[in-house]
Structures are given as C-alpha cells and as structure tokens.
Amino acid sequence: MEQLTDKQHEILTFIADYLRDHQSAPAIREIADHFGFSSPKAATDHVNALVRKGYLLKVAGISRGLRLTADAEELVRGDEGIPVVGDVAAGLPILAIEHIQGFLDMNAMFGNRKGLYAVRVRGNSMVNAGIHDGDHVIVRQSPMIENGAIGVAYVEGDATVKRIYRDGKSVRLVPENDAMDPIVIDETCPDFSVGGQVVGVVRNVR
Amino acid sequence: MEQLTDKQHEILTFIADYLRDHQSAPAIREIADHFGFSSPKAATDHVNALVRKGYLLKVAGISRGLRLTADAEELVRGDEGIPVVGDVAAGLPILAIEHIQGFLDMNAMFGNRKGLYAVRVRGNSMVNAGIHDGDHVIVRQSPMIENGAIGVAYVEGDATVKRIYRDGKSVRLVPENDAMDPIVIDETCPDFSVGGQVVGVVRNVR
DNA sequence: TTTTATACTAATCATATTGACAGTATGTAT
DNA sequence: ATACATACTGTCAATATGATTAGTATAAAA
Numbered sequence: 001m002e003q004l005t006d007k008q009h010e011i012l013t014f015i016a017d018y019l020r021d022h023q024s025a026p027a028i029r030e031i032a033d034h035f036g037f038s039s040p041k042a043a044t045d046h047v048n049a050l051v052r053k054g055y056l057l058k059v060a061g062i063s064r065g066l067r068l069t070a071d072a073e074e075l076v077r078g079d080e081g082i083p084v085v086g087d088v089a090a091g092l093p094i095l096a097i098e099h100i101q102g103f104l105d106m107n108a109m110f111g112n113r114k115g116l117y118a119v120r121v122r123g124n125s126m127v128n129a130g131i132h133d134g135d136h137v138i139v140r141q142s143p144m145i146e147n148g149a150i151g152v153a154y155v156e157g158d159a160t161v162k163r164i165y166r167d168g169k170s171v172r173l174v175p176e177n178d179a180m181d182p183i184v185i186d187e188t189c190p191d192f193s194v195g196g197q198v199v200g201v202v203r204n205v206r
Numbered sequence: 207m208e209q210l211t212d213k214q215h216e217i218l219t220f221i222a223d224y225l226r227d228h229q230s231a232p233a234i235r236e237i238a239d240h241f242g243f244s245s246p247k248a249a250t251d252h253v254n255a256l257v258r259k260g261y262l263l264k265v266a267g268i269s270r271g272l273r274l275t276a277d278a279e280e281l282v283r284g285d286e287g288i289p290v291v292g293d294v295a296a297g298l299p300i301l302a303i304e305h306i307q308g309f310l311d312m313n314a315m316f317g318n319r320k321g322l323y324a325v326r327v328r329g330n331s332m333v334n335a336g337i338h339d340g341d342h343v344i345v346r347q348s349p350m351i352e353n354g355a356i357g358v359a360y361v362e363g364d365a366t367v368k369r370i371y372r373d374g375k376s377v378r379l380v381p382e383n384d385a386m387d388p389i390v391i392d393e394t395c396p397d398f399s400v401g402g403q404v405v406g407v408v409r410n411v412r
Numbered sequence: 413t414t415t416t417a418t419a420c421t422a423a424t425c426a427t428a429t430t431g432a433c434a435g436t437a438t439g440t441a442t
Numbered sequence: 443a444t445a446c447a448t449a450c451t452g453t454c455a456a457t458a459t460g461a462t463t464a465g466t467a468t469a470a471a472a
Contacts, residue, residue, distance in 0.1 A: 005448070024230050024270055027429060039451045044431075049448080059228075063269035063429050063458060067229055110410065130409065132336040150411065203336065203407040204316065205356065211418070233459060248420050250461075255418080269428060269459055415472070421465080428459070436451080442444085 002053040011035070011046045012055055012075070015066055025066040110138050110200045117141060118202070119152055119195075121161055126150070128176035129163075131201055137161055138200035145197045152195035155185065164194065208259040217241070217252045218261055221272055222282040231272040316344050316406045323347060324408070325358055325401075327367055332356070334382035335369075337407055343367055344406035351403045358401035361391065370400065 004012065014034060018026040026034075031043035047066065050056040055072040059065030110116055118136045129150060131137060137152070145151045151164045153173055162173035166187065173183040185192050210218065220240060224232040232240075237249035253272065256262040261278040265271035274282075316322055324342045335356060337343060343358070351357045357370045359379055368379035368389075377398065379389040391398050 007449075019229055022265075023225055023273055024265075024268075027268070028431090029429075037450070039453090040430080041432090041452080042450050045449070058430095061430090061458080062230075062233070064230060065430090127336070130333070130336045130338040130341070135336070199411050201407070201409040201411065205405050205407065213419075234461090235459070243420070245421050245423085246460080247422085247462085251419070264460090267428075267460090271460085413472095416470085418467100418469080420467080423463085425462075426460085428457100430457080431455090433454085434452090436449100438448080438450100439446105440448100441446080 004050075004053065004055070008046055008049055008053075008055075011043070012050055012068075012072060015056070016068055016072065019068065025064040027064055110140075116199070117196075119159055119161070125175035125177050125180050126161055128178070131161065131176070131198075132203065134203070136202045137198045138202065139196040140199050141196040143194045143196075145194055150198040152198065154193045154195055155183075156191040159195065161198065210256075210259065210261070214252055214255055214259075214261075217249070218256055218274075218278060219282055221262070222274060222278065225274065231270040233270055316346075322405070323402075325365055325367070331381035331383050331386050332367055334384070337367060337382070337404075338409065340409070342408045343404045344408065345402040346405050347402040349400045349402075351400055356404040358404065360399045360401055361389075362397040365401065367404065 011031060014031065015026060018024075018030075028040045028043050028047065031047070032038075032040045035043070037043055047056060047058070050072075051058055055069055055075070057067040057069055059067060116138055118138050121131055121135045121137055122133060124133055126132075131150075137150075139152050145164055148163060148165055150161065153160050153162060153164060153171075155173075160173065162175055162183075165172040165174060169187055171185045171187055171192065173185065175182065217237060220237065221232060224230075224236075234246045234249050234253065237253070238244075238246045241249070243249055253262060253264070256278075257264055261275055261281065263273040263275060265273060322344055324344050327337055327341045327343055328339060330339055332338075337356075343356075345358050351370055354369060354371055356367065359366050359368060359370060359377075361379075366379065368381055371378040371380060372393065375393055377391045377393055379391065381388065
C-alpha cells in the first residue's frame with residue numbers, strides 16, 4: 001500500500017469521520033471549506049491522490065460519491081470486532097498482529113442475525129450452566145428447540161430461561177441450580193409457548 | 207407512532223437498504239426510477255409523508271440529504287445489533303417494537319473499543335464466576351486493575367484468567383473454583399505481568 | 413357532501429455539485 | 443536540468459438534484 005502524506009491522511013480521516021457522522025460523503029467544497037482552501041481544486045487534487053493510491057473510490061456521476069476502500073477503512077477504523085489473541089510469547093506486545101487469531105464480531109458469531117433477539121436474565125436458576133443474574137442470553141427465535149437444550153419459555157406472560165424437555169404430553173422446564181426444582185407443564189396449556197433456543201450468552205462485567 | 211401504508215413502508219425499506227449498501231442516501235430520482243415512477247414528484251410525495259410521520263429527516267440544501275430517524279432504524283432494524291426484548295404481554299409477537307428495550311451492540315457495550323481484546327478461556331478455574339471452558343473474555347488492556355477484580359495474568363508466557371489481588375509485595379491469583387487453590391507470586395517476578403481487566407464475557411452456546 | 417390523504421403524471425426552475433481549464437510555487441528524485 | 447508529485451488559487455460550464463406548480467384519480471374520514 002502506497003504511503004500517504006500527512007495532509008492526505010488528514011483528508012482521508014476527515015472523509016471517514018464525515019461518512020460515519022453524516023451517513024453521507026462530504027462534497028468536494030465541504031472538504032475545501034473544512035481545511036480553509038479557497039479553491040475546490042485543492043481538495044480535488046488531494047482526493048485524486050487518495051484515489052490513485054487506492055484509499056478512495058469515486059462513484060461517477062453522482063453527488064457526494066466518495067467511498068472508502070477496504071484499505072482505507074482498515075487504516076482509519078478497525079470495525080472488524082474485538083481481536084481475539086492467543087498465547088503470548090515473551091516480549092511481544094499483546095495486541096501484536098502475530099497473536100491475533102480472529103475477531104469477535106457479534107453480528108456474525110451467532111449466525112444469521114435475523115431472528116435473533118436478546119433477553120436479560122433475572123435470577124439464578126441457570127447458574128450451573130454459567131448463566132447469571134443480569135446476563136443477556138442470545139435467542140434464536142423458533143418454537144422448535146432441541147430436546148434438552150436451553151431455551152426461553154413463556155409461561156403465563158413471563159419469560160423464563162430453562163433447559164426444556166418435551167415428551168409429547170408434558171414439558172419440563174429444568175433449572176440448572178441444585179436448590180431449585182423442575183416445573184412441569186401440560187403441552188396443551190394455552191399460557192405456554194417456547195420463544196426460542198439460547199445460542200449465546202453475553203455479560204457485561206461490573 | 208403513526209402507521210405507514212404498504213407503499214410508504216416499501217419506500218422506507220428501499221431508502222434504508224440503499225443507505226446500508228451505498229453509504230449514501232438515494233436521490234429522489236433514484237427512488238422514482240426504482241419504483242417505476244415517471245415523475246420525481248411521486249417519490250417526493252412519499253418522502254414527505256415519511257418525514258411528516260417521523261421516519262425520515264431531510265437535511266436541507268444538500269444532495270442525497272435523506273436520513274433515517276431512530277424510529278425508522280428500529281422499524282427496519284438495520285445494523286444496531288441484536289434487539290433486547292423485555293417482558294412479553296400475551297398475544298403480541300416477541301419482536302414487536304413495543305417490546306424492544308434496546309440493542310446489544312458489542313462495538314458499544316464494553317465502552318471504547320480501543321484497547322479491548324478477547325481471550326478464549328481454557329479450563330474451569332473460574333466457573334463460580336460464570337466463566338466456563340471455551341468462553342471468550344473481553345479484556346480492557348491495562349497493567350492497572352482494581353484489586354480483587356477478574357483479570358488476565360501472564361505467568362511464564364501463559365495467559366490465565368483469575369481474580370487478582372495485590373498487596374504491594376505479592377500477587378495472589380485466586381480461582382473461582384472450590385477445588386482449586388490460589389497461586390501466590392512475588393510482585394517482582396520477571397515472568398509475571400497483568401494483561402488487563404475482564405469487562406465482559408461472550409459465549410457461543412453449542 | 414366536502415375534506416383530506418394517498419398515489420401518481422408532466423414540466424419547469426433554482427441550486428448543489430462535480431470536473432475541467434489555466435495557472436503558481438515548492439520540494440525531491442534522477 | 444529536468445522531470446514529477448505535492449499543495450495550492452481562481453473561474454466556468456455541465457450536470458445532478460431538490461423543490462415547485464399544475465393536474466388526475468381513488469378511497470377513506472368528517
């Protein structure tokens with residue numbers, strides 16, 4: 001990747017910030033105004049340099065048609081998620097690229113995001129499964145659920161997270177807590193429904 | 207929130223999709239072309255209706271100045287993350303807007319993402335804190351850590367997640383597992399360092 | 413029955429915006 | 443010395459775009 005001058009980097013950053021804040025690229029004259037240029041040509045020259053070096057694209061024929069290339073997004077941002085680092089060899093900084101095994105991207109890690117929702121868990125009925133009071137469980141919305149999987153059940157209007165076992169006639173909602181007992185409900189009960197299967201847990205510590 | 211007609215919903219969806227795919231709003235004429243209108247006025251009318259009903263904003267004086275309001279973003283549910291739903295009243299579909307309390311956005315929920323990294327946890331030394339084998343812990347990189355907080359320690363090149371207590375002379379790495387004992391290390395040990403404080407846990411179930 | 417909202421066609425106007433032309437000046441690599 | 447990239451000023455034509463005026467038709471609400 002070709003090196004950018006300080007000025008070009010400034011201008012690329014301005015364009016990226018503008019795109020993030022305005023959901024739209026700046027006009028050439030807005031770039032010129034921002035940097036105090038009295039001619040749009042000055043901004044055009046910088047933009048053309050950035051296009052030539054592979055950091056910008058110009059969508060021809062439309063207003064505000066500047067777009068960042070993937071390289072530019074990498075340079076100015078880093079929206080791939082949170083880096084996952086592996087074992088750390090002595091001496092190397094933790095976030096050195098050598099350690100990065102991938103990225104945690106919540107928009108991808110639980111599969112197709114359509115049909116996912118999250119519920120905040122209240123109570124400690126699932127502590128043995130590592131689900132604590134205040135955690136969010138990620139749920140794939142579906143009345144079908146693997147037998148014995150952890151899911152969200154709606155009983156009389158209340159949402160509850162439990163292991164769900166069905167045998168055709170009755171449903172057992174089994175907590176993962178030694179101090180609590182399973183709940184058994186008739187399958188045909190009108191006040192019962194399954195909201196979906198838990199596919200993830202997210203916790204904000206403290 | 208005022209109800210949208212089918213046509214208005216279609217047009218709002220088109221605008222939202224266009225914004226996502228092009229990093230820019232469509233021009234009025236592009237909306238008209240997409241729907242086969244022979245006059246831009248038809249698209250203008252729909253857009254004005256959406257503005258009046260609170261789903262769109264027009265940034266005056268610029269090209270491609272259409273923006274989605276928060277309500278519209280909720281309606282078309284773009285990239286804000288996974289919706290968090292609250293209590294569910296009988297009859298209403300789970301993902302109805304009425305239930306949505308917010309969105310889980312990993313890029314925002316742990317604070318400034320700069321300096322965050324994730325480590326996959328091996329072993330069960332922290333099960334009592336709800337951190338299980340295979341979980342990812344989100345770590346805020348810093349050698350400073352609240353006394354007694356859960357953090358990542360590097361001991362002889364290995365990363366380990368423990369509660370970390372320091373008293374100036376020695377460091378105690380305390381597991382959250384009744385079957386395991388604390389490790390005590392001299393503060394001056396050259397093979398020891400703190401990687402950061404755990405601020406979150408993310409688990410992919412099954 | 414009258415009004416109001418929806419859903420358009422057709423044509424025109426004003427302005428936002430880009431792109432190009434014609435220069436100047438400075439520093440750097442060959 | 444002679445290219446060449448950078449870093450600008452100033453102006454103008456062409457086109458992209460939003461906004462408006464004038465009108466048609468349908469259906470629902472007052």
